[in-house]
Amino acid sequence: MDQLNLANNLVSANQGEENETTQYIVVRLGQEQYGIDIKYVENIVRMQQITRVPKVPSYIKGVINLRGEVIPVMSIRIRMGLPEDEITRATRIIILKLEQDGTVGYLVDEVKEVVTLESRDIEKMSRDTLDTSQNFINGVGKRGNELISLLDLNSISIEDNIG
């Protein structure tokens, strides 16, 4: 039994080495494309009224009512130091369930599509501590000519004392 499991593990490990695939939801922020690991995504909802919460960091836009639950919404743009969101008809809130912080919504300009990236298409990024906007990305996915920055969700949501 153990041996069988071990064999299975070996097989999957070998497969993983060759082409481990991950699905990403591609969203647009300004002119750039970003990928969000689909395993964290609970829901994508249209823009709705956000209730402001006083005395919180500027990137927390407030809270929304998602089917009876109160969920905080944050702006990735402000978090990454980009200009303020422009709310358009395409604006969506992506509801994510994160291990540490529970459920949280991210404001994005547009949701484009779902892509499947193989591990060989992903270039891991080394962290540049000086450039804060780069810290929220843990890799870049290549798809044809397009580049998709892959968001490191946990580092986005972790509170920093500066914010």
Next chain:
Amino acid sequence: MDVSQYLEIFLDETKEHLHNLNTQIMELEADPENMGVINEIFRAAHSLKGMAGTMGYKRMQTLTHDMENVFSEVRNGAIKVQPEMIDVLFNCLDALEEYTNNIQESADEGTNDNEALIKRLNAIIEGKSNAGTATSENNESKQAESKPAEAVDESAKPWYDITLDSSQIVVLEEALKQGKKIYGLNVVVQDTCILKAARAFLVFKAVEETGEIIVSNPSAQDVEDERFDKDFTLLVISENDISVVVKAAENVSEIAKVTSEVIDIHKTKGYKPSGETSVAVKNDGEQTAVEKKEQAAKTPDKKASSKPVVGRTVRVDIEKLDVLMNLVSELIIAKNSLLSAAVSEQSNANGVMSHIEYLESVTTNLHESVMKVRMVPIESVVNKFPRMIRDLSKKLDKKMELYMTGEQTELDRTVVDEIGDPLMHLLRNSADHGLESAEVRAQRGKPAVGSIFLDAYQDGNNVVIEVRDDGNGIDIEAVKNKALERGVITPEQAAVMTDKEIINLLFLPSFSTAKQVTDVSGRGVGLDVVKSKIESLSGEVEVKSQLGVGSTWTIRLPLTLAIIQTLMVIVGNEKYAISLGSIQTIEDVSPDEIKLVQNKEVINLRGSVIPLIRLPELVEIESSKKPEDNLVVVIVKKGDKMAGLVVDELIGQQEIVIKSLGKYIKQCKFISGATILGDGEVALILDVNALL
């Protein structure tokens, strides 16, 4: 008998009886001659014993049995209540509580026999008289219960300890008539024997070859399962000589000793000649004791296999459930009338509105009732405190008395369960640090007996529990010096700190001002634990103290946890909810009534000066009002502190369901949560307690 299903009831009732005993014994200590109390104690001890016996908790049963003996002697007037006896009794209650806790955790009473306690109990009884008729009887029956192994050595004829039932007696009598002999056989297995059950099995088999085994003690099943100590006893019918039977048993290896005798059937326990109805047993008491012992020995084994996890329960008054049921039926009626109103063609807005109003009153009542079901009086927690203070009084050698009021104040069950420890800390604190020693009290002209008060009462949507003492109070200088010494604060900080801020230092981890460490308190853990515990229950703790006069610790806990009545207000263009429980009045204030005190805005409202908090500024939004407009001020209070919240507009009263903002948004201290309004919009709830 599987008793696990009764475990919850057993635990509940045992705790009740223990509480009862605790309070009654306290009373007895104060008034040793009170027969009513003694009777009450006797009854409680008796039911406790009965329950423990039924559930198969032998040790617990033995201990309560002996306690009961003491009470019984007291009741008969044979012994007088002495302080020493009270101490022993309290120790017994502690031991019983330990058993109960063990049972709650593992469905097993544990292995502590508390022999020392039992000895002391017996010493009390024996101290009464030297004639010792009743005493020796008690001792005998007790030993039979608690130490079956020793009984063997004492009587040396263990076969007479076996209780026969009528069918067995018939078989034995029949055998005698046929000229067969009845032998009693006691087989002792060697200490070193590993497979006792296997050896016993071989003995059984060998003996069966020479005769017929009628009874064995322990039972054949128990012996097979190795549930016996070193020896077992058999009753055998055989045509062969006694030596043949003994030989058969002795031939099995690892058997240390076989004793045997031809049995006189008339001496066996439970013997009554078939056909005769009257009980002709020499020692009735002993017989039942053995029976009980056998029952007790069997039941725990069965239970151990299916360890029940005891859930948390609330005992609900049946009346509360009736009210609940009625409300649910009203709810259904309300739903139906709404339905018919919606379907009916002439449905007009007025009709629907009246139905909705009805529905609203039903849901409000329903909420209240469900809340009430979850509410239990804090009595169950505070009841153990008089006992604790009594013990502390002895331990610390200080005279003190605890006065409690408002034990009937009700709180949510979850809160009541948690509040015990913090309260205990505060009481210990008062007893140890608060109250002065007798000499100091005499010097200060205070009564020799120190007083500690525990008062509980409801205040709006909060329940307040106060622990007050007439002791030394908090020495602010001592706290300050200690804080400096520990490096908690710098001298510059110390210079500008208010007394209140200094007192609050006490709530920091590892901070204790007691000059000497006692085992009661003073290790510096305590107050910070108290604070964090209370805060985890979304409550608050506060101290007021006057050096030389005493201190008051105030715990403030929310009455409800999920649904509250609020006043909805508008600030700028946002809606906020303020808990109705903390609102005093709503005032219309003209701008020129506002005065400045220490550069802070205040109003003078019917004689009291109330600071103003402008909510638009607080939540950083532009007010919709012009500066010259009259202000709408919501007067809120927490304890004796008041403040006026300036809002832009009032919407009205609304019942809301509290939702958490999640861990994500935690910086905002004065927002305690959010709620979802009828139109799906989210409104924030202002935490008045954090604002004051």
